[in-house]
Amino acid sequence: MVSTEMDATDTLLSLVPKVTPRDRQILNDLYDHQVLTTHHLHQLHFEGRAVRTMNQRLRQLRSYGLIAPFRPYVHAGTSPNHWVVDRLGVQLLAAQRNTALADLDYRADHRMRVALDYQLGHVLGLADTFVDFILAARRTRSASLECWYSERESARRWGRHIRPDAYLQWNQDQEELHAFVEYDTGTEPLTKVVRKMKGYTNLATESGLDSIVLFAVHSDQRAEHLLDKLAKAPSARLRMVRAYVSTHERLHGRGPERAVWRVPGEPGGQQLGLLGIARRHPRKEQGQDDSG
Numbered sequence: 001m002v003s004t005e006m007d008a009t010d011t012l013l014s015l016v017p018k019v020t021p022r023d024r025q026i027l028n029d030l031y032d033h034q035v036l037t038t039h040h041l042h043q044l045h046f047e048g049r050a051v052r053t054m055n056q057r058l059r060q061l062r063s064y065g066l067i068a069p070f071r072p073y074v075h076a077g078t079s080p081n082h083w084v085v086d087r088l089g090v091q092l093l094a095a096q097r098n099t100a101l102a103d104l105d106y107r108a109d110h111r112m113r114v115a116l117d118y119q120l121g122h123v124l125g126l127a128d129t130f131v132d133f134i135l136a137a138r139r140t141r142s143a144s145l146e147c148w149y150s151e152r153e154s155a156r157r158w159g160r161h162i163r164p165d166a167y168l169q170w171n172q173d174q175e176e177l178h179a180f181v182e183y184d185t186g187t188e189p190l191t192k193v194v195r196k197m198k199g200y201t202n203l204a205t206e207s208g209l210d211s212i213v214l215f216a217v218h219s220d221q222r223a224e225h226l227l228d229k230l231a232k233a234p235s236a237r238l239r240m241v242r243a244y245v246s247t248h249e250r251l252h253g254r255g256p257e258r259a260v261w262r263v264p265g266e267p268g269g270q271q272l273g274l275l276g277i278a279r280r281h282p283r284k285e286q287g288q289d290d291s292g
Contacts, residue, residue, distance in 0.1 A: 012092055015064055019092070023061060027093055030067060030085040031104070032150040033127045035114050038080045043131050047138075058083065066092065070115045082124075084111050105152075126151070126165050126183045129216055129251060133168065136257040136274075143172040143257060143274075154180070161206070162199030164213075170274045172257075177278035179212040186218045190229050197235040197243065204240040210281050214261065215245045223247055223262065231265035244277055 022045055029044060030036055036044070038058070046054040058081075061067045066089035069081040085093070090106040097104075107113070114120065130148055137145040149157065149167040158164070166181035180200065184193060193215075200211035215230075217223050223245050235241040244261035254260050259271040272280075 008088070008091060011065075011088065012095065015066070015088070015092070018064065019066070023057075023066070024092075024096065026061070027066060027085050027089045030083055031090065031093055032153070033130065034123050034150075035082050035084050035120070036127055037082050037124070040127055040131055041083065044134060061089075062086075064088065068111050070111055072115055072120060082115070084114055086111075122183065122185050122187075125185060125248065126181075128248070129181065129183055129256075130166070132251045132256055133170070136255045137170075139255070140172065140257045143170070145169070146171050146176075158203060161203040162196060170257075170278065172275045172278065175275060175278040176283045177212070177274055177281070178283075179214050179277070182213060182215045184215060184217040184222070184226075186222055190222075190226055193226065194229045194233050197230070197233050197241060201235045201238060201241050204238070209240075211241045212277065212281055213241075213243045214256075215243060216248055216251055217245065218248055220247060227262055227264045236265055242281070244272065 026041065026045055029041075038054070041058070042049075042051060042054050046057075058067065058069075062069065065086055067083050068086040069083050071079050072082060073079075087106065087108065090104055091101055094101045094104055114123075117123070133145050133148065137143050146169040147167075151163070151165050154164045154167045157167075162180070164180040165183045168177075168179055168181060170177040170179070182193070182196065197213070200213055204211040215226060217226055227245050230236060230243050230245070235243075243264055245264065246256070246260045246262065250258075250260040257274050259273045259276070261272045261274075261277060263270050263272065
């Protein structure tokens with residue numbers, strides 16, 4: 001056992017001079033988001049670079065034992081490679097984060113579990129949303145996506161009250177927006193989706209800070225029904241809890257920074273951008289990032 005651990009350490013040490021800062025960020029993103037496609041990785045880490053250049057680097061990282069691919073079943077055609085962090089990659093992350101390997105909750109069958117997970121579509125859709133926010137920050141002057149906490153990290157921080165899909169901080173024009181993200185695929189009844197607002201209400205009450213929730217749903221019809229139910233929910237009467245609704249198509253097409261977020265209960269179908277939402281909620285009243 002000791003020999004095996006020493007061999008792994010020696011292998012990792014031999015890789016240290018070969019792993020670039022970009023490689024480390026790829027490993028972090030694969031761990032945080034569970035799985036990313038080749039397309040995701042190109043958008044996130046190889047902007048302006050040829051796909052061939054990216055593929056060469058991914059193959060190299062695979063040969064090091066840091067990442068591993070799989071292709072899920074699709075009804076027609078072929079799917080792109082889906083990448084997960086492999087055991088050596090998790091060991092490298094544990095050393096980089098100064099934490100025990102066990103704390104990163106890695107299992108030897110990680111790739112198989114992700115490939116067969118019935119929620120793979122939800123995980124990939126949430127990754128799409130993360131990429132949408134990254135690209136929005138790149139093209140928006142004076143804007144930045146300062147943080148994005150994954151579902152795992154969000155659960156660690158606020159799981160006693162609520163388990164959001166993600167949490168973000170968006171900065172623009174000296175304004176800050178701290179918000180939770182709920183990515184909806186339409187598989188849950190809307191009554192269950194709306195019930196999540198009770199958890200956000202409890203969190204806001206305990207922390208004294210606004211709980212701002214961004215809902216991304218799969219269709220305009222779903223958005224209309226959710227807006228109606230959110231407007232009638234008990235949380236709608238509380239100033240400290242506010243929801244905003246958009247669709248996957250609008251986030252991916254127009255971008256989350258644009259006026260694509262609808263407000264429950266407001267006449268005229270008013271739509272806001274991220275900056276407009278931030279200005280509605282002064283920084284001292286919003287955000288939960290210090291409560292973890």
